[in-house]
Amino acid sequence: MNQKCDVVIVGGGLAGYVAANYVARTNLSVVILEKGKFVGGRARTTKIEQQYFNLGPHALYKKGKARSILEELRITLPGKPTKSGGILIENNIEFPAPFSALNLFKTNLLNWKERIEWMTVLLKIVRVNTEPLEGKTFHQWAGEITHSPKVKLLLYTLGRLATYSHTPEKMDAKVMVSHLKIALKGVLYLDGGWQTIIDQLHNKAVLSGVQVQPQTPVRQIELLSDGSFQLVTPHNEKILAKNVIWTAGPQELESMFLDKGNCFSNKMTAIKGATLDVALSQLPNPEKLFAMDLTNPLYYSVHSTYAHLSDNKNNIILHVFKYHHPEEHHDSTLDKHSLEQFLEKLQPGWEKYVITKRFLPHITVNQRLPELGDAKKLLRLKSTIPHLYVAGDWASPDYILSEGAVSSGKQAAEELIIKEKRDESANQ
Numbered sequence: 001m002n003q004k005c006d007v008v009i010v011g012g013g014l015a016g017y018v019a020a021n022y023v024a025r026t027n028l029s030v031v032i033l034e035k036g037k038f039v040g041g042r043a044r045t046t047k048i049e050q051q052y053f054n055l056g057p058h059a060l061y062k063k064g065k066a067r068s069i070l071e072e073l074r075i076t077l078p079g080k081p082t083k084s085g086g087i088l089i090e091n092n093i094e095f096p097a098p099f100s101a102l103n104l105f106k107t108n109l110l111n112w113k114e115r116i117e118w119m120t121v122l123l124k125i126v127r128v129n130t131e132p133l134e135g136k137t138f139h140q141w142a143g144e145i146t147h148s149p150k151v152k153l154l155l156y157t158l159g160r161l162a163t164y165s166h167t168p169e170k171m172d173a174k175v176m177v178s179h180l181k182i183a184l185k186g187v188l189y190l191d192g193g194w195q196t197i198i199d200q201l202h203n204k205a206v207l208s209g210v211q212v213q214p215q216t217p218v219r220q221i222e223l224l225s226d227g228s229f230q231l232v233t234p235h236n237e238k239i240l241a242k243n244v245i246w247t248a249g250p251q252e253l254e255s256m257f258l259d260k261g262n263c264f265s266n267k268m269t270a271i272k273g274a275t276l277d278v279a280l281s282q283l284p285n286p287e288k289l290f291a292m293d294l295t296n297p298l299y300y301s302v303h304s305t306y307a308h309l310s311d312n313k314n315n316i317i318l319h320v321f322k323y324h325h326p327e328e329h330h331d332s333t334l335d336k337h338s339l340e341q342f343l344e345k346l347q348p349g350w351e352k353y354v355i356t357k358r359f360l361p362h363i364t365v366n367q368r369l370p371e372l373g374d375a376k377k378l379l380r381l382k383s384t385i386p387h388l389y390v391a392g393d394w395a396s397p398d399y400i401l402s403e404g405a406v407s408s409g410k411q412a413a414e415e416l417i418i419k420e421k422r423d424e425s426a427n428q
């Protein structure tokens with residue numbers, strides 16, 4: 001049985017739904033194909049025993065592109081901004097994290113010379129023009145702005161916090177610093193988890209006439225002689241479309257166009273990690289709400305302090321996370337033990353208060369680790385086939401995570417709408 005529409009969007013995550021809502025403002029017919037049983041992608045929130053778990057720790061930049069675009073679509077974002085502070089751990093010694101002016105002067109992590117240099121580095125991040133950073137890794141840029149090993153270590157730690165990336169030697173400095181600039185302006189934790197964003201986007205899209213088809217994976221895309229597309233499902237259902245917005249992964253896209261050879265063979269490395277998501281009836285040490293290890297890639301944060309994430313307002317929802325390096329082997333058993341031990345250091349006896357917990361050893365945080373030369377690869381990919389548009393956390397040359405997903409979703413929709421208007425004018 002064949003379908004026909006103006007626009008097929010492959011993938012029902014943030015990028016797909018943002019694109020759908022913008023395209024739905026036109027008279028074009030839109031279908032979203034989602035391979036999973038549920039929509040949302042990595043923005044999905046799972047309710048377990050009345051507790052709301054995102055797929056690991058999720059935060060929305062207060063002053064980022066994603067928030068402004070979502071608000072432009074009239075998506076409400078209930079939740080509270082987090083407070084600067086928390087602790088950093090070095091060699092099992094805890095120090096106030098110098099991410100706020102107060103803690104900068106309280107902490108013994110830095111001597112006075114290092115404090116001044118760290119404050120100077122933070123000011124440089126806020127003021128820097130990121131365009132000249134193209135062609136440099138984050139490691140190279142960090143070496144240019146500070147010679148202090150301790151300040152450089154702090155910079156790498158802040159980079160992990162902002163991007164989930166544990167690879168300064170590979171990470172594109174322009175992308176990393178762009179995210180640092182936004183992250184320093186604060187983040188929001190969302191009431192009910194990120195599923196609240198997806199639910200609103202879904203409802204608005206459906207009310208605008210968008211068709212959403214879950215459990216509909218795409219096996220192959222055929223480019224027809226008239227420039228349109230035929231998408232084939234595993235059950236040999238065929239869907240005809242003039243335009244395709246691809247928001248699934250870049251690796252999957254590579255295998256779709258069998259007649260195009262290696263036009264999508266620009267391999268991209270995903271950012272991954274291990275997460276321990278925990279719900280407690282109480283917090284043994286309520287003063288410790290945020291921590292990172294300086295020498296080990298570990299993160300801890302209590303999200304329920306700022307967002308409603310349980311049907312019982314007294315329950316605690318927290319996340320412990322390990323940032324993975326793509327070139328290192330990761331043992332799931334050892335990773336789980338290190339996450340539990342890190343939590344035990346911060347919250348001794350936490351296991352007595354567990355309501356439920358979930359360990360995910362290999363989650364994909366972002367489908368592209370931004371490396372040097374990615375912008376050219378993406379530009380080449382986008383120009384390969386007319387009427388094929390890409391969006392997703394990997395598809396923006398300048399941003400990743402929700403910033404990349406939401407902004408590229410809007411951009412793909414706008415480019416498609418402009419092209420359709422030009423084609424319509426040319427045919428009149």
